Amino acid sequence: MSFISIVFYVFAALTVFAAVGVITSRNPVHAALFLVLAFCSASGIWMTLEAEFLAIVLILVYVGAVMVLFLFVVMMLDVNLIQLREGFWRWFPFGAGLAGLMVFEMVWVLGSRQTSDTVSAITHPANYSNTKELGRLIYTDYVYPFELAAVILLVAMVAAIALTLRRRAGVKSQNVADQVKVKAKDRIRIVKMAAESKDSVSN
Amino acid sequence: MMEFLQTLEQAGQNLLGPAWLPLWTVVKIMLIVGPLMGCVAYLTLAERKVIGWMQIRIGPNRVGYFGLLQPLADGIKLLMKEIILPSGSNKFLFIVGPIMSLMPALAAWAVVPFNAELVLSDVNAGLLYILAMTSLGVYGVIIAGWASNSKYAFLGALRSAAQIVSYEIAMGFALVTVLMASQSLNLGEIVAGQKGSAGALNWFVVPLFPMFLVYLISGVAEANRAPFDVAEGESEIVAGFHVEYSGMAFALFFLAEYANMILIAFLTSIMFLGGWLSPLPFLPDSIVWLFGKVAFILFLFLWFRATFPRYRYDQLMRLGWKVFIPLSIVWVVVVGAWMQTPLWVW
Numbered sequence: 001m002s003f004i005s006i007v008f009y010v011f012a013a014l015t016v017f018a019a020v021g022v023i024t025s026r027n028p029v030h031a032a033l034f035l036v037l038a039f040c041s042a043s044g045i046w047m048t049l050e051a052e053f054l055a056i057v058l059i060l061v062y063v064g065a066v067m068v069l070f071l072f073v074v075m076m077l078d079v080n081l082i083q084l085r086e087g088f089w090r091w092f093p094f095g096a097g098l099a100g101l102m103v104f105e106m107v108w109v110l111g112s113r114q115t116s117d118t119v120s121a122i123t124h125p126a127n128y129s130n131t132k133e134l135g136r137l138i139y140t141d142y143v144y145p146f147e148l149a150a151v152i153l154l155v156a157m158v159a160a161i162a163l164t165l166r167r168r169a170g171v172k173s174q175n176v177a178d179q180v181k182v183k184a185k186d187r188i189r190i191v192k193m194a195a196e197s198k199d200s201v202s203n
Numbered sequence: 204m205m206e207f208l209q210t211l212e213q214a215g216q217n218l219l220g221p222a223w224l225p226l227w228t229v230v231k232i233m234l235i236v237g238p239l240m241g242c243v244a245y246l247t248l249a250e251r252k253v254i255g256w257m258q259i260r261i262g263p264n265r266v267g268y269f270g271l272l273q274p275l276a277d278g279i280k281l282l283m284k285e286i287i288l289p290s291g292s293n294k295f296l297f298i299v300g301p302i303m304s305l306m307p308a309l310a311a312w313a314v315v316p317f318n319a320e321l322v323l324s325d326v327n328a329g330l331l332y333i334l335a336m337t338s339l340g341v342y343g344v345i346i347a348g349w350a351s352n353s354k355y356a357f358l359g360a361l362r363s364a365a366q367i368v369s370y371e372i373a374m375g376f377a378l379v380t381v382l383m384a385s386q387s388l389n390l391g392e393i394v395a396g397q398k399g400s401a402g403a404l405n406w407f408v409v410p411l412f413p414m415f416l417v418y419l420i421s422g423v424a425e426a427n428r429a430p431f432d433v434a435e436g437e438s439e440i441v442a443g444f445h446v447e448y449s450g451m452a453f454a455l456f457f458l459a460e461y462a463n464m465i466l467i468a469f470l471t472s473i474m475f476l477g478g479w480l481s482p483l484p485f486l487p488d489s490i491v492w493l494f495g496k497v498a499f500i501l502f503l504f505l506w507f508r509a510t511f512p513r514y515r516y517d518q519l520m521r522l523g524w525k526v527f528i529p530l531s532i533v534w535v536v537v538v539g540a541w542m543q544t545p546l547w548v549w
Contacts, residue, residue, distance in 0.1 A: 029349060033296075036342070056331040064338025065368055068345065072364055075349050075357070129327045131388060176521065 008048050014041035028074045032067065039063050053131040231323050235312050243461040244274035250505050257509040284450035289351060292447065296350035301448065301455035304343020308462040311336035315469055316391045318479045318490045330378060330388040333470065334371075337425065340463065341367040344427075344444045347456070351447040359443025362433050362516065369523040370424040376531035377418040380411050380538045381474045384549055394478035397549075403482035408475040410541070410549055414534055415475040417527050419500070422467035424523070426460060428504055430511035431519060464504055465497070472496035 018041060021034035039062050046055035138146050215223040248263065248270060255262025263270035288294055314329035316322035326332060341364055348360020382388060384407050385396035399405030408415045424431040435443040445456045472478055472493055479493040514522070541547050 033346070052326075052328050053331070056328055056335045059335040060331065060338055064335060064341070064371070068341055068364055068368055071345055071349075072361065075345075076361075129388075131328055131331070 004048055008045060011041045011044040011048070015045065028077065029071065032071050032074050035070075036063055036067050039067065050128075051130055053134050228323075235323060236309060239309070239312065239462060239465065240458070242465055243458055244278065246461050246465065246501060247277070247457075248274050249501075250508070253502065253505045254509045257506075278454070281450055281454040286450045286452045287447075289353070289447050291352040293350040293352065296346050297447075298452070300343055300347030300350055301445075301452045301459075302343070303346055304340060304459040305455045305462070307336045307339040307343075308459045308466065311466055314390060315466070316394065316473070316478070317493065318488075319391060319395070321490070322391060325389070325391060328388050329390040330382060330393070333390075334375060334378065337463075337466070338367075338371055340425075340459070343456070343459065347448070348444040351444075353447050355440040355442070355446045356444050358440050359435065359446070362440075363427060363444060366427075366431065366433065366519060366523070367425055369520060370421040370527070373417050373523060373527035373531050374421040374425065376528070376535055377411075377414040377421070378474070379535055380414045380531070381407055383535070383538050383542065384411060390473055394473055394480065397477045398480055398488075399549075400484055402480075402484040403477065405549065406475065406477040406480070407549065408477075410538070410547075411475065411534070413530060415471070417531050418475065419471055419503070421523075421527060422471060423504065423507060424519070426463040426467055426504075428460070428464065429508040430514050432513060433516055433519060464501065468497045468500035468504070469493075471500050 015038055018034045018038035022031050022038060025031045025034060039058060043055040043058040043063075046052075046058065212223075212227065215227060219226065251273075252262040252270065263273040266272040266276045288297060311333050313324045314322070314326055314332050316325070344363045344367075345360050348356045348358075348363070351357070381393060385393040387393055387396065393407075397406045403409075427435065433439075433443075435445075440446075445453055448456065476496045477492075478496075479490050480488050481492050
C-alpha cells in the first residue's frame with residue numbers, strides 16, 4: 001500500500017466517522033462541528049487527487065464562512081432536544097432507504113468496469129497549477145454556465161435581502177454622511193462679550 | 204549557508220534514509236515555531252513598553268534589567284496557575300477552543316517565505332492556503348465562547364464571528380488585486396514580481412495603495428486588536444470570549460492573538476512592501492529588510508492601540524461592509540482595466 005492510499009483511507013475513515021457524528025449527536029452544535037470535520041477531511045481527500053484549488057476553497061468557503069454563519073444560527077436557537085428526536089424512528093425507514101439507494105448508485109457507477117478502466121489517477125509534474133488550469137477552463141470553455149451560475153446566486157441574494165428587509169417607521173438611527181458633514185458652527189455658538197472688571201466680580 | 208545546508212541534507216539522507224525527510228521537516232518546523240514564540244513573548248513586552256512611553260509611563264522595569272525578563276515571569280506565572288473548568292461548561296469543547304485558536308495561527312506559517320530560498324513549503328497555492336488557514340481562526344473564538352456557557356463569553360464570540368467573517372471578504376478582495384498584479388498565488392513569486400530597477404517604487408504598495416490600507420486595517424480587525432477589539436471589550440463584556448479561561452488555556456488565546464499579529468505583519472510586508480527586497484536599488488536584498496518591515500507594521504499595531512478609542516459595533520460593521528467591500532471590488536475592476544493599458548509598469 002502506497003503512502004497516498006494510507007492517507008486516503010485515513011481521511012475516508014474520518015469523513016465517514018464525522019458524517020455519522022453529524023446525524024447521531026444529540027446537540028445541534030456538536031452536529032455542526034462534526035460537519036466541519038467532515039468538510040475538512042473531504043478536503044484532504046481532494047488534496048490527494050491533486051485538486052488543491054477545490055480542496056482549499058472547500059475549507060475557505062464552507063468551513064471558513066458558511067459553517068461559521070451556520071454555527072452562529074444554531075448556537076442562538078432555543079432548541080428542544082427531546083422534541084427534535086421524536087420524529088427519528090418515524091422517518092428512519094425513509095432515510096435508510098434513501099441512504100441505501102445512494103450507496104447502490106455509487107457502487108454501480110464507480111464499481112462498474114467502464115469507469116474503473118477509464119478513470120485512473122492522473123499525476124502531474126510539480127509545477128502543474130491546478131488553479132490556473134481551472135481558471136482557464138472556467139473563463140473560456142465554460143464562461144456562459146459560469147456566468148449563469150453567478151447571476152442565479154445574485155438573484156438568490158437579492159431575493160433573500162428583499163424578503164427580510166423591513167422598513168419600520170420611528171427607528172432612531174444615525175446617518176453617517178450627515179454626521180461627517182457637520183461643521184463646528186452648527187453645534188456651538190460662540191458669544192462675544194466684554195470682559196468683566198474686577199469690581200463687578202467682587203460685588 | 205546554502206552549501207552547508209545542502210551538505211547537511213546529503214549527509215542526513217545517507218545516514219537515515221527515508222526517515223530523514225520527516226525528521227528534517229520537524230526540525231524546520233521547530234526552527235520556525237521556536238523563534239516565533241520568542242517573538243510573541245517579546246512582542247508583549249514591546250507592547251507594554253511602547254504604550255507606556257506613549258502615555259508617558261515607564262512600563263515594566265522590575266523583572267530583569269529594563270524589564271527584559273518580564274515575558275518569562277508572565278509565562279511561568281500562567282503555567283503555574285490552575286485551569287478552571289466551569290461546572291456548566293462543555294468540558295471537551297472548552298479545552299478544544301484555545302487549541303483551535305492557536306492551531307491555524309501556527310499552521311499558516313508553513314508557506315511564509317523568509318527569503319527566496321528559505322521557505323518550509325513552497326506551494327503554488329500559497330496565498331489560498333493562507334486565506335483558508337486564517338479563516339479557521341474564528342472557530343477557536345466561537346467554540347470557546349459557546350463552550351464556556353457564559354453570557355459575556357457568548358456575546359464576545361458572536362461579535363467576533365460576525366466581525367471576522369465581514370472583514371475576511373474585504374481582505375480576500377485585497378489579495379485578489381495582489382494576485383492580479385503578480386499573476387501568481389505563490390508567495391515567493393509575489394515577492395519576485397515586485398523586484399525591479401526602481402527599488403521601493405516597484406512594490407505593489409504603489410499601484411495598490413488603497414488595497415494596502417484595506418488589508419492592513421482588515422488585518423487589525425481579523426486579529427481582534429484595538430480599535431476593533433469588540434470581541435474582548437473589557438468595558439462592555441468583561442473580557443469577551445475568554446472570560447472563563449485561566450492559566451495556560453488563557454495564555455493560548457494570548458499566543459494566538461500575537462502570532463496572528465506577526466503573521467499579518469509578515470503577509471503585509473510580503474504582498475505589498477516587497478518582502479526581503481531592498482527599498483533602494485543599490486543596496487542588496489536581505490532578510491533584514493523583511494524583519495525591518497515586519498517590525499514597522501507591528502509597531503503600527505501597538506501605535507493604533509495607544510491612539511484610537513474602540514469602535515462602536517455598528518460603526519465597525521459599516522466600515523467593513525459599506526466602505527471596504529465596495530472599495531475593494533471597485534479597485535479589482537480598476538486594476539483589471541489598468542493592466543490592459545501600457546501605463547501598467549509593475
